[in-house]
Amino acid sequence: MGVTYSIGTTDAGLSSLNNHDHNANGFTPQEANYLSNLCDLLRQQIHKQSSEYFDLTSIWKCSNLLALNELTPSSSSLPPKDADDIEAHLMQQYPQQIEVINKRCQQLDIIVSSSSDTLKAAARLSNTLKQVIRNNDDGNQYFLEFVSNMIWKHGRGCNQHHTLDFIWNVVAQQNDTTTAAAELSSVDIIEFCCQTASLLHYMLQNEDAFNLQSMELNERRDFDSETRIIQALNSSLNEYVTEAREHEQNFAGYGVSNDNTATSSNNCGAGAEGCITKREFSEWQRKVVPDILFCSAVRMFEVLFFPPELPPHLMLQQRQNAKNSIFQKYSRPFPILDSANEFITKTTSNANSGLIEVSSPVFGSNVKSDANNSATTLLSPPIFVFASISRTKLGEKWHRLYAGADGWTFQKLEHAIMGYDGPTLLVIKASSKSSKQHETVTLGAYTAAKWERNKRDFFGVPDCFLFQLEPTLRVLKSLPKMGTRGGHYMYFHSNTNTQNLNPSKKDELAEGLGFGGTVRSPRLFIDCHLEECRASSKDTSFEEGHLGVTPSDDPFSSTFTPSGGASTSSSLHIESLEVFAVGDSETIKKGFQAQYHYRDIADSTLRNARTVDKAAFLGDMRNGVIESKAFAHRGQVDGRAHGCLKEHGKANGL
Secondary structure, rough: OOOOOOOOOOOHHHHHHOOOOEEEEEEEHHHHHHHHHHHHHHHHHHHHOOOHOOHHHHHHHHHHHHHHHHHHHOOOOOOOOOOOOOOOHHHHHHHHHHHHHHHHHHHHHHHHHHOHHHHHHOOOOOOOOHHHOOOOOOOHHHHHHHHHHOOOOOOOHHHHHHHHHHHHHHHHHHHOOOOOOOOEEEEHHHHHHHHHHHHHHHHOOOOOHEEEOOOHHHHHHHHHHHHHHHHHHHHHHHHHHHHHHHHHHOOOHHHOOOOOHHHOOOOOOOOOEEEEHHHHHHHHOOOOOOOOHHHHHHHHHHHHHOOOOOHHHHHOOOHHOOOOOEEEEOOHHHHHHHHHHOOOOOOOOOOOOOOOOOOOOEEEEEEEOOOOOOOOEEEOOOHHHHHHHHHHOOOOOEEEOOOOOOOHHHHHHHHHHHOOOOOOEEEEEEOOOOOOOOOOEEEEEEEEOOOOOOOOOOOOOEEEEEEEEOOOOOOEEEEOEEEEEOOOOOEEEEEHHOOOOOOOOOOOOOOEEEEOOOOOOOOEEOOOOOEEEEEEEEOOOOOOOOOOOOEEEOOOOOOOOOOOOOOOOOEEEEEEEEEOOOOOHHHHHHHHHHHHHHHHHHHHHHHHHHOOOOHHHHHHHHOOOOOOOOHHHHHHHHHHHOOHHHHHHHHOOO
């Protein structure tokens, strides 16, 4: 399989060439030497072992052994001739470290065998990597260039297409097709990304996730959720491809090229349903899930070739603080859930109270099902999707501000979110109100702006998007405001918190919270009773796209949508509603500090309102400033005192 992973002439590449501490591939001399030795060691292992026994665990063990060998003093380090020799040599000096490495290999075997789909993905991956390793050239430059491209040493813009090329080769090999196949099964590509994400997640877990005696994961993976998410991603990809092909056909007479007629694989006809080209996948990925490659294959390769650091007490003392260690310290690959109650003061978090359980109808629980209340080691498939949409916007830890269990009232929701000054993610799980068609939908919105109370108009910033997670993933980004058109990003209005001086006058504004549309009919809207969610497909503030129950072609169906491009809408029954504080740790900390300050002011205002000068209050009542009948008798007494009744009597002959 001859694929050249060449590096283009980019600014990042030129800067690396001019940097004396890095080679053209972006590696330091130590990293380049390590990777060259690793390639030699892996090539020897392929020759030593039969092809069927060389797998990801073989690569994982070699990279860990060589990384440990790099930490030893140069006088005692062993040239990488054979993995068994290196292990035997290091075992004499560092038996505990070797024990940890062997456990890591056992754990990887458990991960790979945890599902048939993961096993297939790992087998395809190792088979393709063998062909890269066997490419023997001077100085192993081909291997260094391959690793550089796979872990994006020169940045996303330069290296992303190399990652996609490799994934395409892996999937093509699975289907027994040539690497030049124009079209491949969309679900195979999506599934490979999801399975490499699972590999990444568990490779960075500690030993609590594994049972080495039974060789099983301590927690059973949620295969139902994984299947639904793969279907949601695949449906999104095929929906995008179908629309793109229809657009190309409509404009075919205007010089728009269509590459779907190229040679296709054995399993896909040209333009066949469910089969896509590399260009189509790349365009969909950049638009809908721009971080899916980074959150799966890219980081998995990084962890595979540059292993996570050993436990601190096992790092070699003489190199413990060295900056040039091959072992790397990795951040959490995917976000985890936590409660807003973790923050108990204005400046600190509740670090000593342990993990606060959060059970989400969409994302699952953040604790194990056992009685220890320890953190779960499972990867939530929906969280993987949101990390793929934007790993930078959403951060590593989400703090739940509100859930229906906190109180199913608009006032509870308002209290939970008001004052928090930071990005939030609102997630709704709803179902069709039609008795004939029961379809569950997960949808919501992300916004970087804070919520504002009792707004009778729209507010917010363009840094927001609407989404549908299931059954088909859709991400609808905000549109720029053009004069008076657009800019309707966030909406929050409730008559329960405003004084209506004329109760007989009906407020025509929608009561609840929403995004897009108009003040009378927001595009995505939750009513003030938290019972109904309405969603439509068009407005001037967000990209066009369907939200809610899939429209029906049946004219007698409640979701029937006539042709002609009109906006479709869905009316859904809310089953669960959650709001999460998202973003990096510093952003979340500042957001909660702002909320504490907001609540302090609100509490102070309420206390002041309850503290009244009684003398002034009685004076206001007496003078009529405050309407009351308490002093009405004084007017009557004053009338007698001033002879009003006497004059009235004279007039009547008394």
